[in-house]
Amino acid sequence: MTFSWTPHRFVGGALALDVANSVILRFDPEKSVDRFAVPEQLDSFCEAATRLSAERDTFPVLTAPSSSKHLIDLREATDRYFRQLIETGQDENNLLADLLTASATALKNAPAKHSLEAATARSVLNLMAGPNRARLRICGHCGWLFIDRSKNRSRIWCDMAVCGNRQKAAKHYRRKQETTS
Numbered sequence: 001m002t003f004s005w006t007p008h009r010f011v012g013g014a015l016a017l018d019v020a021n022s023v024i025l026r027f028d029p030e031k032s033v034d035r036f037a038v039p040e041q042l043d044s045f046c047e048a049a050t051r052l053s054a055e056r057d058t059f060p061v062l063t064a065p066s067s068s069k070h071l072i073d074l075r076e077a078t079d080r081y082f083r084q085l086i087e088t089g090q091d092e093n094n095l096l097a098d099l100l101t102a103s104a105t106a107l108k109n110a111p112a113k114h115s116l117e118a119a120t121a122r123s124v125l126n127l128m129a130g131p132n133r134a135r136l137r138i139c140g141h142c143g144w145l146f147i148d149r150s151k152n153r154s155r156i157w158c159d160m161a162v163c164g165n166r167q168k169a170a171k172h173y174r175r176k177q178e179t180t181s
């Protein structure tokens with residue numbers, strides 16, 4: 001199956017979130033897909049991120065790691081920490097410690113400015129300490145993490161054109177089913 005890194009895949013609003021969102025339907029083990037499982041897709045992610053990521057000015061060149069282990073550890077720690085932060089509004093000490101450790105490891109192992117691991121770690125730290133932290137959301141349809149930059153902070157979809165419409169279609173379908181039965 002062909003796959004491409006479209007603008008929709010960079011709706012997170014921060015490189016670290018786009019990396020976390022490289023697992024599709026994380027909440028559904030049967031349908032979940034890890035887009036980083038194929039090494040070539042890591043290279044094409046780096047290329048696309050330099051054009052499409054919200055942080056492309058901060059990270060204008062990115063290179064994929066030769067081994068993805070530290071990147072995947074960092075990605076999973078990123079998702080766990082920020083997801084629970086959004087859900088509960090609280091820092092969970094163990095998850096915070098895991099994420100800081102994974103970030104430090106990524107920075108230590110891949111200090112090159114352009115490495116995807118180091119860039120992701122820097123993006124994580126910016127998110128943790130910066131103003132966007134209060135705007136973090138989980139998409140009501142696909143479960144991706146994103147920054148809500150809307151004026152009244154009311155965005156519930158990562159991408160209205162994709163997830164907003166799918167949710168509407170699903171609702172319409174359910175209503176139709178209810179009327180027929």
Ligand SMILES: [Zn+2]
Pocket residue numbers: 139140141142143144157158159163
């Ligand atoms: Zn979504």
